[in-house]
Amino acid sequence: MFLHFSILFDTITLIGFAGCGKTTIAPLLAQRLNYQWMDSDHWIENSTGKTISAIFEHEGESYFREWEYRWLQTISDSTSTVYSVGGGLPCQNGYMEYLKAYSWVIYLKTDFPTLYSRLSEAKESRPLVKRLSYLELYHLFEQRLVYYEQADWHINAQLPILEIVEKIVLAVSTG
Ligand code: S3P
Numbered sequence: 001m002f003l004h005f006s007i008l009f010d011t012i013t014l015i016g017f018a019g020c021g022k023t024t025i026a027p028l029l030a031q032r033l034n035y036q037w038m039d040s041d042h043w044i045e046n047s048t049g050k051t052i053s054a055i056f057e058h059e060g061e062s063y064f065r066e067w068e069y070r071w072l073q074t075i076s077d078s079t080s081t082v083y084s085v086g087g088g089l090p091c092q093n094g095y096m097e098y099l100k101a102y103s104w105v106i107y108l109k110t111d112f113p114t115l116y117s118r119l120s121e122a123k124e125s126r127p128l129v130k131r132l133s134y135l136e137l138y139h140l141f142e143q144r145l146v147y148y149e150q151a152d153w154h155i156n157a158q159l160p161i162l163e164i165v166e167k168i169v170l171a172v173s174t175g
Helices: 022-033 040-048 052-059 061-072 095-102 112-120 127-131 134-148 161-174
Strands: 011-015 036-039 081-084 104-109 153-156
Touching: 011 022, 011 095, 011 161, 022 036, 022 081, 022 161, 036 040, 040 052, 040 061, 052 061, 052 127, 061 095, 095 104, 104 161, 112 134, 127 134, 153 161
Parallel strands: 011 081, 011 104, 036 081, 104 153
Antiparallel strands: none
16 A cells, blocks of 8 residues: 655654664664664764763763764754654753654653563663662653653554554654
8 A cells, every 4th residue: 555645754753761662663664664764872882883881881871961962963954764762862951842843753652561571671781771770760761751742643652563663654644
């Protein structure tokens, strides 16, 4: 089936807490739309030559956040792109507005127990999860909701993956 698009942007940004599936869904969505996929964490790793974990460990979180700011400056002239961004990126002052000025922003909504059980299995590559207790992580999740909820669309990210992809395609194609 061919879908006609009447879209304002041909750029989509997937946001949500760590473990919500951004880096799984983004490449599938990009393939579905014949767009390119770019991930803010991958860009930072390529630009610095370091893993996110190593940056947190050696340079600290604020240095990592500076690189997120640099990444943000790269999106203004993008076309036909699906972005996935680190869970903390949209939660810095003004960043949601910036993302929304240049792309459709999709919040991949997932409940905390589901996120936590996924994150517990991949602690090593996730510095915040390694460092924070269950309760601290829950507080961080709660604090971030106010930012995530500013997205153009909220999509239930606990559905089967291909269903999520189709829901996003439908959302952006109807504007
Ligand atoms: C972070 C989430 C991570 C990564 C970094 C910080 C956060 O990305 O950007 O470890 O602040 O929540 P994912 O959301 O892709 O795990």
